Amino acid sequence: MNFWLSLRTAVESLVERRLRTALTTLGILIGIAAVILTVGLGEGAQSRVTSEIDALGTNLLIISPGSTTTGPVHGALGTAGDLTLTDANALGSKTNCPDCAQVAPVLQSSQVLTAGSNNWTAPVVGTTPSYLTVRNRQVVLGSGLTANEVSSASRVAVVGSEVATSLFPGTSPVGQITDIAGIPFTIVGVLNPAGSSASTNLDNLAIVPISTAEQLFGRAGPFANSLSGILVSSTSSATMGPAYTEAFSLLLQLHHVSRPSLADFTITPQTSLLSTASLITHTLTILLAGVATIALLVGGIGAMNIMLVSVTERVSEIGLRKALGATRSAILRQFLLEAILIGLAGGVFGVGLGLVGILVLPHLLGTSIVVSSLAIVTSLVVATAIGLVFGVYPAMRAARLSPIVALRSE
Amino acid sequence: MADHGDDEDTLATPVIVDTGQFGTTDRDKAPLIQMHSLWKTYGMGASTVQALQEVDLTITAGEYVAIMGQSGSGKSTLMHILGCLDVPSSGRFLLDGHNVQDLDDTELAAIRNERIGFVFQQFHLLTRLSARRNVELPLGYAGVTSKRERSDRAMSALDAVGLADRADHRPSELSGGQQQRVAIARALVTEPAIILADEPTGNLSREQSTEVLALLDALWAGGRTVILITHDPGVAAHAGRQVRVQDGRVIGEGAAE
Ligand SMILES: Nc1ncnc2c1ncn2[C@@H]1O[C@H](COP(=O)(O)OP(=O)(O)O)[C@@H](O)[C@H]1O
Ligand SMILES: [Mg+2]
Numbered sequence: 177m178n179f180w181l182s183l184r185t186a187v188e189s190l191v192e193r194r195l196r197t198a199l200t201t202l203g204i205l206i207g208i209a210a211v212i213l214t215v216g217l218g219e220g221a222q223s224r225v226t227s228e229i230d231a232l233g234t235n236l237l238i239i240s241p242g243s244t245t246t247g248p249v250h251g252a253l254g255t256a257g258d259l260t261l262t263d264a265n266a267l268g269s270k271t272n273c274p275d276c277a278q279v280a281p282v283l284q285s286s287q288v289l290t291a292g293s294n295n296w297t298a299p300v301v302g303t304t305p306s307y308l309t310v311r312n313r314q315v316v317l318g319s320g321l322t323a324n325e326v327s328s329a330s331r332v333a334v335v336g337s338e339v340a341t342s343l344f345p346g347t348s349p350v351g352q353i354t355d356i357a358g359i360p361f362t363i364v365g366v367l368n369p370a371g372s373s374a375s376t377n378l379d380n381l382a383i384v385p386i387s388t389a390e391q392l393f394g395r396a397g398p399f400a401n402s403l404s405g406i407l408v409s410s411t412s413s414a415t416m417g418p419a420y421t422e423a424f425s426l427l428l429q430l431h432h433v434s435r436p437s438l439a440d441f442t443i444t445p446q447t448s449l450l451s452t453a454s455l456i457t458h459t460l461t462i463l464l465a466g467v468a469t470i471a472l473l474v475g476g477i478g479a480m481n482i483m484l485v486s487v488t489e490r491v492s493e494i495g496l497r498k499a500l501g502a503t504r505s506a507i508l509r510q511f512l513l514e515a516i517l518i519g520l521a522g523g524v525f526g527v528g529l530g531l532v533g534i535l536v537l538p539h540l541l542g543t544s545i546v547v548s549s550l551a552i553v554t555s556l557v558v559a560t561a562i563g564l565v566f567g568v569y570p571a572m573r574a575a576r577l578s579p580i581v582a583l584r585s586e
Numbered sequence: 587m588a589d590h591g592d593d594e595d596t597l598a599t600p601v602i603v604d605t606g607q608f609g610t611t612d613r614d615k616a617p618l619i620q621m622h623s624l625w626k627t628y629g630m631g632a633s634t635v636q637a638l639q640e641v642d643l644t645i646t647a648g649e650y651v652a653i654m655g656q657s658g659s660g661k662s663t664l665m666h667i668l669g670c671l672d673v674p675s676s677g678r679f680l681l682d683g684h685n686v687q688d689l690d691d692t693e694l695a696a697i698r699n700e701r702i703g704f705v706f707q708q709f710h711l712l713t714r715l716s717a718r719r720n721v722e723l724p725l726g727y728a729g730v731t732s733k734r735e736r737s738d739r740a741m742s743a744l745d746a747v748g749l750a751d752r753a754d755h756r757p758s759e760l761s762g763g764q765q766q767r768v769a770i771a772r773a774l775v776t777e778p779a780i781i782l783a784d785e786p787t788g789n790l791s792r793e794q795s796t797e798v799l800a801l802l803d804a805l806w807a808g809g810r811t812v813i814l815i816t817h818d819p820g821v822a823a824h825a826g827r828q829v830r831v832q833d834g835r836v837i838g839e840g841a842a843e
Pocket of ligand 2: 658661662663
């Protein structure tokens, strides 16, 4: 019996038992849709985390004051947890830290910005021109900070897109005046929109020269000149490690700390943020995919169960076919084809349902779902394979039936 | 029917055309079917049933043989073995001189497909297929890949049983007699040498039986070996030779009393 005839026979017998075929398919369909959705959700979360962390800057080392390890009092003399412009300048020197590309000191404070009758609260970041490079940001309107403005402590600001539209709705903010903490600043530029997430809003900030920020909200007393942090970019992603080591030992030396374990600062490479975050989403994805896989297996076992019933019901047909000259392999092929078609149909409709879910769910859940063509193709292959695997046993039962038992059954 | 014994009982068999060429030596050269002390045992232990006991039977090509006996006497069992659907528990069964026990599944399937046409009491038509598609079934297993050829051959087989105009009807739309004629068309579509009919008229009215038997007579007249299983002496009388079976044993030959 040639393949096309077997295929036709299989299709006809599936169509004849429409309802049963549909119900059998449903189990696999739901499993496949669940897999598509959970993998899509996982990949969506993954890509969002990645882009969020990427948006923080490239090859970034974040140096923050204070130790990550709690322990006996260390770094006495009231300098503990203190990062200064001196530290930042030292890091910026090629001889001290050859693998550091750009260094941006950050002195940050939340301030109220006003323009006319509009006011808006945003983090105000005092920094240097390097900040934009380190954070991987661009100025889309006007210009960024200049070294001149930093050295002369000019009252100029570059604002994020959200600040711009909030303070100057409908007009270009460049050249306009905004008051920050009651002091007038000229807006010289607007940053590219970079989006927001649950944890950060990259469009809600104002950048001012660090010198200006020190005058404006620098602390008094022993913590004068203390920075919120220092951002350092390495020359390439390959030199993140060396840059880390160089910055670490340089700061230990500057802070007169003898043992690394007593460091009064913390350096966090962006990659470690990335890997921690990906690890979490990855674990979640695996968990969800595991549940979906179990759903798929249950669907497959359900399909096998129904196929076994189908074989039992059709013993008379099988016996007749054998009497008419069907070999064992012809019967096996017919039933296997039916099983594969059920799997394939479950795969196709499951992917369809998954795609519908991917269109609808992001609106309901507010999460992004990424679906790759690889996931779709894999789903189809897996669904077909499930049909095949769970169809083998029923098909073998059918093929092995004695024609006598089969013919006498009626 | 002259060559098949002195049949005084001619019955209503209008289609029979005795060409007079049967029974000549070229048809009788080798026995088509040879059974030597064949046993068939079903079950085990206390529930053992000896369905066939020490059966010796020789059938020559071109014969029209009726196997007669009461219900439960082992007729169907014998037919299943003759049709290579089952294997004997012991004894020898040669078909065309080949020992059937030596053949594997594929070879047995090929024999059933090419050499034997089955007609069953319950017709065994597939309900979802049209008459034509039912008749086409053996051709699919015979490896006839051309859809056109399968269809043409099925149509001429249906034509031979007078049902060409019902080709597109499903079995449920046909009378019992018509269904059995479709089954006969299916049995003859591969042009097998042997037709095995197990109680072919068992579920039919007298009128329908007459039509079906006329077709079997015609098949025999066309040169095929026809083995007809029945408990009805009137039906058995169509055959040139009657083999009587009782309790799994062949108890004799000749017309029923
Ligand atoms: N598969 C089987 N298992 C057990 N006993 C069987 C089986 N098939 C037939 N028999 C027994 O074998 C005997 C002969 O049956 P069968 O050949 O069908 O007789 P007939 O066709 O003459 O009515 C009966 O007693 C029947 O019950
Ligand atoms: Mg019987």
